[in-house]
Amino acid sequence: MSVLVYTESEEGKFKKIAFEAVSYAKGIANMLGTTVTAVSINGKHTDQLGKYGASKVLSVSSEQLDNFNALAYADVIAQAAQQEASNVVIISSSANCKYLAPLLAINLEAGYVPNVIELPSSIAPFNIKSNVFSNKAFANAEITTEKKLIGLAKNAFGIVESETSSIQENFSPVISEDNLQTKVTSVEKSTDKITIADADIVVSGGRGLKGPENWGMIEELAETLGAATACSKPVSDLGWRPHSEHVGQTGKPVSSNLYIAVGISGAIQHLAGVNSSKVKVVINSDSEAPFFKAADYGIVGDAFEYVPQLIQKLKEFKRNNA
Amino acid sequence: MKILVCISHVPDTTSKINFTDENSKFDTNGVQFVINPNDEFGLTRAMWFKEKQGATVHVVNVGGPETEPTLRKALAIGADQAIRVNAIPTDGFFVAKQLAHVVKEGAYDLVLGGRESIDYNGGMVPGMISKLTGFNFINTCISLEVDGSNAIAAREIDGGKEIISTSLPLIVGGQKGIVQESDLRIPNMRGIMQARSKPLNVMEPIDSNSEINFDNFSKPDAKGSVKLVNNVNDLVELLHNEAKVI
Numbered sequence: 001m002s003v004l005v006y007t008e009s010e011e012g013k014f015k016k017i018a019f020e021a022v023s024y025a026k027g028i029a030n031m032l033g034t035t036v037t038a039v040s041i042n043g044k045h046t047d048q049l050g051k052y053g054a055s056k057v058l059s060v061s062s063e064q065l066d067n068f069n070a071l072a073y074a075d076v077i078a079q080a081a082q083q084e085a086s087n088v089v090i091i092s093s094s095a096n097c098k099y100l101a102p103l104l105a106i107n108l109e110a111g112y113v114p115n116v117i118e119l120p121s122s123i124a125p126f127n128i129k130s131n132v133f134s135n136k137a138f139a140n141a142e143i144t145t146e147k148k149l150i151g152l153a154k155n156a157f158g159i160v161e162s163e164t165s166s167i168q169e170n171f172s173p174v175i176s177e178d179n180l181q182t183k184v185t186s187v188e189k190s191t192d193k194i195t196i197a198d199a200d201i202v203v204s205g206g207r208g209l210k211g212p213e214n215w216g217m218i219e220e221l222a223e224t225l226g227a228a229t230a231c232s233k234p235v236s237d238l239g240w241r242p243h244s245e246h247v248g249q250t251g252k253p254v255s256s257n258l259y260i261a262v263g264i265s266g267a268i269q270h271l272a273g274v275n276s277s278k279v280k281v282v283i284n285s286d287s288e289a290p291f292f293k294a295a296d297y298g299i300v301g302d303a304f305e306y307v308p309q310l311i312q313k314l315k316e317f318k319r320n321n322a
Numbered sequence: 323m324k325i326l327v328c329i330s331h332v333p334d335t336t337s338k339i340n341f342t343d344e345n346s347k348f349d350t351n352g353v354q355f356v357i358n359p360n361d362e363f364g365l366t367r368a369m370w371f372k373e374k375q376g377a378t379v380h381v382v383n384v385g386g387p388e389t390e391p392t393l394r395k396a397l398a399i400g401a402d403q404a405i406r407v408n409a410i411p412t413d414g415f416f417v418a419k420q421l422a423h424v425v426k427e428g429a430y431d432l433v434l435g436g437r438e439s440i441d442y443n444g445g446m447v448p449g450m451i452s453k454l455t456g457f458n459f460i461n462t463c464i465s466l467e468v469d470g471s472n473a474i475a476a477r478e479i480d481g482g483k484e485i486i487s488t489s490l491p492l493i494v495g496g497q498k499g500i501v502q503e504s505d506l507r508i509p510n511m512r513g514i515m516q517a518r519s520k521p522l523n524v525m526e527p528i529d530s531n532s533e534i535n536f537d538n539f540s541k542p543d544a545k546g547s548v549k550l551v552n553n554v555n556d557l558v559e560l561l562h563n564e565a566k567v568i
Contacts, residue, residue: 068479070449070459095480099461102418102449111415111533112446127537132442136339138542139442142535182458182488185474189482197480201567225568237503243464244482249335249440250359250498252478258567268336272440279565281557282548297560298548310554317558317568 002037002056003029004086006077008094009043015198016159017092017152018043019052023160024152025090026053027119032088036164039080039171041065041073050166052159058083058171064180067187068096072179074103079173081108081147088148094197101151111143114151134249134272154197154255155278196247199228201258202277204247206232208263208284208303212240217307218262224314230254232264248273263303266291283307323377323468323490326430327365328421328447329396330358330439331389345538348441357392360436364496366505367466368434369400375468377432378402382424384409384417390522397517398509404520409527412534414442418450419530425455425493432473433493434500437462448495457491464499 005025007018025036035055040046042065046057058080065072077100081089089108091097093115105112115131117138125142131153132139196202203222205215215229222229229245236246247254249272259277263284264270271294274280282295285302292298299306333339333353340349357365371377381396383389384407393404407420425433438445445461452459458473460466464483465476471490476483478499494500509517551557561568 070461095462095478098445099449102446103453103459105415105446106450106453113534114445115443132539133339134440134443136541137341138540140537140540142537143533144535145533182460182486184484185487186485187479187482188485189479193481195481233503243499244478250503258561258565272335279561279567281561292548294545295548296565297557298550299552299554299557300550301552306554310557313554313558314568317562
């Protein structure tokens, strides 16, 4: 009857969202008076999940699952849920989790609510709050099925330590060849850069930067902060930056702790994709730019003047706070 | 190749989001509805398959009669036929059950949906349909080629992309990239005239339960106004001591 949580890893290393998901699972387990079981696929050092409240970790090691496969991964999680007789299953909001979630929901016959931002307000009925309308509203919904699948919004709950002694178990699910018909033939990925999905801080540039040749200072600012770089839609449409950096409604969603927008006016489609970031800073020479209405902090001024100053100041700050 | 494009009828991005009936329903007053942007990318790709590979393209929506103008727009863009499942969508599962039934009845080879709708942001319907029908499934799809019964697709992943090989029958959760923004089509007068005489069939829903009850909605507290500073020292100070993000 434990709460089951899927803990996502990449090349064996757990993602931060996995720790957040375990923290959240522990919160629900406390409400239900039960414990947390984590399931990991090819994750290493699974004992660290105990720190966030997992009493048991089911470890799957399988070469067949080296590449992510939504159908096969969903099936593994479903088998773990069955073994643990879990009625509540927690996943994150990464691209992979969102891919496998609907398959898992049908598999478990579980009602699925994605983008969840809080612990349930009640357990019976099971009422839960989530982001809808591109973070412009919240839905309070009841999951009416016996089994529940919850997709936790990134950065909504936070990582909470809750030291628990955890048992490590090997778990050997049945992996059906039928689930491996969709095959990854190659992966193109920049490994040296922080991804927008993983970053705590995102630095984003817009058309105000006038041309791709001016991105050096955006990259330097990002590097100084340990941030990912992103851009507005016109910038990716113009080919100044790769599409993978486009954030906004039709691009990637951002829910970082800090989002710094440089030379981005703040079209509503852009804001829809970034407004779940906690703190937003805008630097724009146009004081009428709509982004100033959505931002927490702002500088009205020329990016070419202020960004280099900001880089200098942050480097100084880092030296003093190192 | 027989293609079905799933069309969600959603409020335009610029719409004011308000709720009525004690915050239990979305307030459609003064709201303009459009084809869900992620679905429109898929529809546009379907047009390419129609023109280059002779595919037949149907579009489908689960909704009341008020969604028909959105389906007519898809017909004006070039779809051959539209289906409206006459039911008020209650949750993603209910919609997926209806669409899975349409998919099976229509013997489609390829089903194109969107990564998510921009209203409820559920992102679950294409995946659920795949599990209910046994079709292969690719989500966050940013390119798609079909050759006979083989398909090669690219999927956007965190920090890059994956190239995937799979086969029909296939369902895809598409997004920008499956076609570019500049490929999107605005219906012309001829298309709009033709759309009027294209078939729009109304199907009654199959029996299905819902799994989620949306009890009510709320909106975030009004945001305080922006704090403007005129030098970077103050900004770093605020980010460190007040916002505590650096």
